[in-house]
Amino acid sequence: MAALTVETTAVPVHGAATEKVATATRVASAAGAGSVRFEKLGKIYRSAAGAVNALEDIDLEIPAGRVYGIIGRSGAGKSSLLRTINRLETPTSGRVLVDGQDIGRFDEDALVELRRRLGMIFQHFNLLSAKTVRENVALPLVVAGVPKKQIAERVDEVLALVGLEGKHNVYPSRLSGGQKQRVGIARALVHKPEILLCDEATSALDPETTLSILKLLKDINRSLGLTIILITHEMSVIREICENVLVLEQGRIAEEGPVWQVFGAPKHDATRALLRPLSRDLPEDIAARLQPQPVAGGEAVLELHYTGGESAGPDLSCLASALGTSVRLLHGTIDRIQGHAQGTLLVAARGVSESNLEALKGHVGSARILGHVASDV
Numbered sequence: 001m002a003a004l005t006v007e008t009t010a011v012p013v014h015g016a017a018t019e020k021v022a023t024a025t026r027v028a029s030a031a032g033a034g035s036v037r038f039e040k041l042g043k044i045y046r047s048a049a050g051a052v053n054a055l056e057d058i059d060l061e062i063p064a065g066r067v068y069g070i071i072g073r074s075g076a077g078k079s080s081l082l083r084t085i086n087r088l089e090t091p092t093s094g095r096v097l098v099d100g101q102d103i104g105r106f107d108e109d110a111l112v113e114l115r116r117r118l119g120m121i122f123q124h125f126n127l128l129s130a131k132t133v134r135e136n137v138a139l140p141l142v143v144a145g146v147p148k149k150q151i152a153e154r155v156d157e158v159l160a161l162v163g164l165e166g167k168h169n170v171y172p173s174r175l176s177g178g179q180k181q182r183v184g185i186a187r188a189l190v191h192k193p194e195i196l197l198c199d200e201a202t203s204a205l206d207p208e209t210t211l212s213i214l215k216l217l218k219d220i221n222r223s224l225g226l227t228i229i230l231i232t233h234e235m236s237v238i239r240e241i242c243e244n245v246l247v248l249e250q251g252r253i254a255e256e257g258p259v260w261q262v263f264g265a266p267k268h269d270a271t272r273a274l275l276r277p278l279s280r281d282l283p284e285d286i287a288a289r290l291q292p293q294p295v296a297g298g299e300a301v302l303e304l305h306y307t308g309g310e311s312a313g314p315d316l317s318c319l320a321s322a323l324g325t326s327v328r329l330l331h332g333t334i335d336r337i338q339g340h341a342q343g344t345l346l347v348a349a350r351g352v353s354e355s356n357l358e359a360l361k362g363h364v365g366s367a368r369i370l371g372h373v374a375s376d377v
């Protein structure tokens, strides 16, 4: 987990050098504002207890405008990677490029300007309890020396954007968790950033509030064209809003790709372990009746796995004609991720053996016989 930092430490004061960098930034932005590239990135933490290899050999491009998720087991390096984007962590080796610019070469002024282009939201919101919603959201602009009238206009704008009109003068203690995170998002957007970094932004929220915050993030991504990079331990968050996902394992890239692909056909043990809570086990009553060998007059129980086909979903009559027998649906779930059907179905069919499974090619991602049952399950 990233250490909590008060955002406003990163807010710059206007100055000539900053303006120069800002111009350079706008030029870079025109070529695709909000892209991040990691090149051979490594991070070693050294302490009295020894060295920790937190990140190794990270080569990755996050295109502008994406909603991009980073997952991995605890200690895999997620926070470390996220924090190299705004240089809260300095890489030990390699480079981070934001909009094609090597941020490792930035001087203090350029760094301050960079951090304006990168909003960040946190699990525990990081609001100042002695300040009202308006004051919390305005703070980065106050520190930047923006005139009062402009601050008032911008604060009104972002509070409306996050659905908090009328809450200007409320203190954070009077807000729900979801409302606090909306204030956090408004504050992160106040400088009109290109990229929003989210560190476990919904982990402290209940499922319903999580969904409303995810919807807000998705709306912001669509309406403002903002790149969103989030780390989370909630796979449902990735499934809900991310287009791409990176799986980190012990500081290295385990796999990366579109969510429907990585979740539909995980290649790495780390991914499978992370996805286990989403998968459903074989129901106990069916498992108890499964026998390894075919049973006279009985049925085979097949597990059919869909891995992101672009079809509307499994067509059971096609399965039946491919197998040449009737098929009964026993159990299963088909989800849709980015328009791709995926999930697992358990079906029972008579007279099916391993050799028949070939016929299912083209209809399902994979099929296997789990066992056999004596009669109708």
Ligand SMILES: Nc1ncnc2c1ncn2[C@@H]1O[C@H](COP(=O)(O)OP(=O)(O)OP(=O)(O)O)[C@@H](O)[C@H]1O
Residues within 6 Å of the ligand: 001, 002, 045, 046, 047, 052, 053, 054, 072, 073, 074, 075, 076, 077, 078, 079, 080, 081
């Ligand atoms: N400041 C630090 N000093 C020493 N070691 C650190 C420091 N920060 C992180 N680490 C170590 O680096 C590794 C990666 O940590 P990091 O916080 O990036 O992982 P994470 O995937 O975000 O974990 P979590 O999901 O538990 O938050 C871990 O082994 C961690 O103990």
